[in-house]
Amino acid sequence: MCSRIINAKNFTILILISHIYTINACEIGYFRCNSTDICVAQRKNCDTQQDCPDGSDEWNCGDRYLDQFWDHYYRKRPGAENDVQRKCEWNYTGQVCSCKASDILCQNLGLTSIPLDLSPDSNIDLLDLTGNIFRMVTPSLMSTVRSAKNLVLRHCSIENIYPGAFHYVSGLQTLYLDQNELITLPSNMFSPDNQLEILVLNGNQIEFLPNDVFAELHNLRELDLRNNHLQSIHSKILEPLQSINILYLNENHIQHLNFNSFPKIPLRILSLQNNRLTQLIPGVFRNLTELQHLYLSENQIHTIRNGTFKNLQQLSALYFNDNFLELIEEDAFSDLTNLSSLYLTGNRIKKLTKIIFQGLQNLEYVYFDEFPLCRAARHVRVCSPKGDGISSHYHLLDNTLLRGSVWIMAMFAVVGNVLVLLGRFLAREPNAIHSLYIRNLALSDLLMGVYLFLIAIADQRYRDCYIDYEEIWRHSIQCNFCGFLSTLSCESSVLILSIVTWDRLVSVTRPLARLQQSRRKAIIHMISLWSIATTIALAPLTGLANQYFGTEFYGNNGVCLSLHIHDPFTKGWEYSATMFILINTIALIFIIYSYSRMLQEIRISGVALRSTQETHERAVALRFSVIVLTDCLCWVPVIFVKITALSGVHISEELYGWLAIFVLPINSALNPVLYTLTTSMFKQQIRKMLVSFPCKSIHGRTENDQSGFDSALSYTLPHGGDNRRNLIKYRVSFEKRTENTSIRSSRSNNSNRYY
Numbered sequence: 092m093c094s095r096i097i098n099a100k101n102f103t104i105l106i107l108i109s110h111i112y113t114i115n116a117c118e119i120g121y122f123r124c125n126s127t128d129i130c131v132a133q134r135k136n137c138d139t140q141q142d143c144p145d146g147s148d149e150w151n152c153g154d155r156y157l158d159q160f161w162d163h164y165y166r167k168r169p170g171a172e173n174d175v176q177r178k179c180e181w182n183y184t185g186q187v188c189s190c191k192a193s194d195i196l197c198q199n200l201g202l203t204s205i206p207l208d209l210s211p212d213s214n215i216d217l218l219d220l221t222g223n224i225f226r227m228v229t230p231s232l233m234s235t236v237r238s239a240k241n242l243v244l245r246h247c248s249i250e251n252i253y254p255g256a257f258h259y260v261s262g263l264q265t266l267y268l269d270q271n272e273l274i275t276l277p278s279n280m281f282s283p284d285n286q287l288e289i290l291v292l293n294g295n296q297i298e299f300l301p302n303d304v305f306a307e308l309h310n311l312r313e314l315d316l317r318n319n320h321l322q323s324i325h326s327k328i329l330e331p332l333q334s335i336n337i338l339y340l341n342e343n344h345i346q347h348l349n350f351n352s353f354p355k356i357p358l359r360i361l362s363l364q365n366n367r368l369t370q371l372i373p374g375v376f377r378n379l380t381e382l383q384h385l386y387l388s389e390n391q392i393h394t395i396r397n398g399t400f401k402n403l404q405q406l407s408a409l410y411f412n413d414n415f416l417e418l419i420e421e422d423a424f425s426d427l428t429n430l431s432s433l434y435l436t437g438n439r440i441k442k443l444t445k446i447i448f449q450g451l452q453n454l455e456y457v458y459f460d461e462f463p464l465c466r467a468a469r470h471v472r473v474c475s476p477k478g479d480g481i482s483s484h485y486h487l488l489d490n491t492l493l494r495g496s497v498w499i500m501a502m503f504a505v506v507g508n509v510l511v512l513l514g515r516f517l518a519r520e521p522n523a524i525h526s527l528y529i530r531n532l533a534l535s536d537l538l539m540g541v542y543l544f545l546i547a548i549a550d551q552r553y554r555d556c557y558i559d560y561e562e563i564w565r566h567s568i569q570c571n572f573c574g575f576l577s578t579l580s581c582e583s584s585v586l587i588l589s590i591v592t593w594d595r596l597v598s599v600t601r602p603l604a605r606l607q608q609s610r611r612k613a614i615i616h617m618i619s620l621w622s623i624a625t626t627i628a629l630a631p632l633t634g635l636a637n638q639y640f641g642t643e644f645y646g647n648n649g650v651c652l653s654l655h656i657h658d659p660f661t662k663g664w665e666y667s668a669t670m671f672i673l674i675n676t677i678a679l680i681f682i683i684y685s686y687s688r689m690l691q692e693i694r695i696s697g698v699a700l701r702s703t704q705e706t707h708e709r710a711v712a713l714r715f716s717v718i719v720l721t722d723c724l725c726w727v728p729v730i731f732v733k734i735t736a737l738s739g740v741h742i743s744e745e746l747y748g749w750l751a752i753f754v755l756p757i758n759s760a761l762n763p764v765l766y767t768l769t770t771s772m773f774k775q776q777i778r779k780m781l782v783s784f785p786c787k788s789i790h791g792r793t794e795n796d797q798s799g800f801d802s803a804l805s806y807t808l809p810h811g812g813d814n815r816r817n818l819i820k821y822r823v824s825f826e827k828r829t830e831n832t833s834i835r836s837s838r839s840n841n842s843n844r845y846y
């Protein structure tokens with residue numbers, strides 16, 4: 092129902108008209124294929140699957156402006172184009188430097204002056220003096236290279252440039268002064284008839300520029316002032332640059348821009364990336380009418396106001412990524428009628444309305460942090476991201492494997508735990524308290540199964556059109572209920588497992604204390620445990636705590652889990668961290684400690700019979716380690732990923748989906764198997780029920796003890812003759828030991844001693 096590919100062939104006339112007037116015949120959110128009249132949904136463009144018959148929905152998916160972003164970051168080495176062609180093209184007889192094509196290379200020679208063997212009048216195309224030590228650039232130093240067209244003075248420890256320094260080099264077209272120690276530049280550096288087109292000053296410490304510093308540079312096309320200490324820029328400085336196309340001011344300390352910052356100059360590329368801008372006043376770029384690329388990334392701007400981009404009709408790419416952007420006013424982009432690429436990643440935008448993007452009729456690529464924002468830009472062909480690792484534009488659970496897994500895990504958890512509840516309900520058991528714990532554990536795990544079923548059903552319901560309902564779903568009562576269920580299940584499960592472990596530990600280490608535990612006390616334990624877990628899970632939903640938790644504590648993602656991996660510092664993160672890291676870690680450490688304590692205890696008690704002891708020990712150890720291992724399997728990845736996310740590492744988005752659907756519920760699916768279904772007592776009970784024997788095993792001591800033992804081992808050991816004999820031997824030795832203290836205690840003990 093949701094995927095509408097409108098076949099416009101039925102509307103031949105309409106299409107004919109649309110061909111004539113080049114109207115896009117598809118409705119909003121759909122894009123026409125190149126050679127047919129089929130319309131394809133936004134999300135099907137550039138998804139690596141051909142949907143158009145001619146495959147044109149996968150054309151033009153690489154955003155060319157993205158490459159330019161990196162080009163503006165890294166400057167090509169001058170003279171790199173001559174790397175291949177090596178033969179010297181003119182008569183160079185000097186000893187110091189080398190010649191390649193029409194270039195003279197004098198790099199890293201420790202020179203303090205320019206070699207005299209360069210004949211000053213020969214036509215040097217490029218003179219590369221990188222890595223020498225000049226400290227000062229004076230007119231006389233430069234008089235020897237009068238004819239150079241391109242001059243590289245990179246890494247030359249230059250601290251000072253004298254006025255008129257380049258007056259003699261009037262044919263100069265490119266000048267590299269980058270990576271030096273300049274703090275300022277003099278006025279009158281170049282002669283009035285200079286030909287300079289490119290001036291590179293990046294990587295200096297320039298703080299201040301006199302107003303007339305570039306007064307003679309009428310031919311300058313590109314000015315690179317990257318990576319300096321400039322705090323402001325003034326139109327007086329830029330005004331003489333009437334040919335300038337490219338201005339790099341990135342990586343400076345510019346805090347404010349005002350109406351006087353940019354004069355009327357023919358700039359096409361302007362980079363203000365990585366400065367300290369906190370706001371942009373409307374109309375600040377109004378004089379730059381020819382601007383095509385504007386880099387404003389890595390500043391601290393939080394609002395884009397109406398009119399900020401006034402007069403920028405030519406702008407085709409706007410880089411606004413990695414700011415503090417929270418609000419874009421409705422008319423903010425209305426001037427950018429030619430904008431083709433818009434980068435808004437790394438911001439704090441939570442909500443956008445369609446109106447913001449309405450005017451951007453030529454927008455082809457838009458980049459957000461979260462896929463739901465794409466809803467506001469339906470008419471844009473490529474909107475990124477396409478999903479969040481769990482959900483996508485189409486589906487709540489995007490991965491087919493994940494979609495299947497959720498049903499299987501749900502089935503396992505529900506069926507297994509219902510079986511346990513039924514089984515333990517119908518069969519009478521020797522140890523009521525222990526059984527009570529296990530039943531509660533099953534109930535808690537059952538909740539996880541229910542949670543998974545609810546998610547699976549929601550996934551089914553929103554299939555193919557999730558993005559339309561995404562927000563409704565995440566804020567719905569059902570989603571909050573799902574979050575509540577999973578949290579309740581996780582917390583109660585952790586607490587019950589800890590209590591069960593405690594119970595076993597006590598019964599092994601202090602057999603006598605075991606007797607004092609009453610059923611009533613156990614019930615009270617359970618009630619308080621459930622109350623604690625319910626309170627923990629319910630707290631984020633109460634109106635009282637809205638201030639702290641916000642409205643998206645559970646609805647942060649499509650599976651309604653408060654794990655918050657993508658957004659580790661979202662509202663209420665401390666709570667989520669406490670839940671998933673602190674409680675789980677403490678429980679895990681306690682469980683590991685307890686089981687190793689128990690093993691130790693068993694080893695001590697079994698000293699009497701050396702030969703048989705080892706087999707038994709290994710078996711008990713195996714079963715215990717399986718129990719601890721599944722706990723670890725579930726919790727360690729969760730704890731680890733959560734800590735990693737909090738420490739600022741980006742977590743792979745796919746991993747999150749698997750964590751939520753597969754890892755977190757794994758305990759719930761496995762607990763019934765571990766604690767009940769594989770114990771031979773359970774098997775016996777089932778067998779009995781099937782053969783419909785009356786249950787009177789409460790006094791059958793041997794049988795009970797047997798099952799107590801078996802339950803500890805059946806998971807790992809076959810009931811083969813040898814093992815069985817060894818175990819019985821062991822048990823006899825064990826009973827001998829305990830009988831000395833109290834027959835009674837050994838009796839009540841054995842039944843649940845090594846579950």
Ligand SMILES: *[C@@H]1O[C@H](CO)[C@@H](O)[C@H](O)[C@H]1NC(C)=O
Pocket residue numbers: 397420421422423
């Ligand atoms: C921005 O422009 C929109 C549309 O014209 C208008 O509704 C809104 O009030 C403006 N915002 C501000 C802060 O002026």
